[in-house]
Amino acid sequence: MSLQQEFTIKIDDTFTGPVCDYSVGFLKFGREGNHETATPMGTGTFVKLGKLYGILTAGHVLKELEPNETVGLVRFPSVQPALQNRRLNLAHTKRVMDWNGKECDAPDLAFVSIPDG
Numbered sequence: 001m002s003l004q005q006e007f008t009i010k011i012d013d014t015f016t017g018p019v020c021d022y023s024v025g026f027l028k029f030g031r032e033g034n035h036e037t038a039t040p041m042g043t044g045t046f047v048k049l050g051k052l053y054g055i056l057t058a059g060h061v062l063k064e065l066e067p068n069e070t071v072g073l074v075r076f077p078s079v080q081p082a083l084q085n086r087r088l089n090l091a092h093t094k095r096v097m098d099w100n101g102k103e104c105d106a107p108d109l110a111f112v113s114i115p116d117g
Helices: 013-021 059-063
Strands: 023-032 035-049 052-057 070-075 084-089 095-098 109-113
Touching: 013 023, 035 059, 052 059, 059 095, 059 109
Parallel strands: none
Antiparallel strands: 023 035, 023 070, 035 052, 052 109, 070 084, 095 109
């Protein structure tokens, strides 16, 4: 016999703020004539292990980003200024991926380092 319990979860800035503070969106740049475009490619989470800083994301996200291209990183509205963006040249990063390339197969994890300075 299974017992069902009801509970209440309060989701407000005290919960979502810290999530946004450690989250980042990847943008892939393109061009339409003289106009630069940016396409959202996925999200990640800022991580630190010892002195190593980087972004934990999904393998299928990192696979779409070439090792030598410059991508955009966008932080979300809980930080000030509301939207922060930066360009990151992936040629200056290291990447580790654990994904076999098959859609919906796990694990689907990737790590891209953030260079010092």
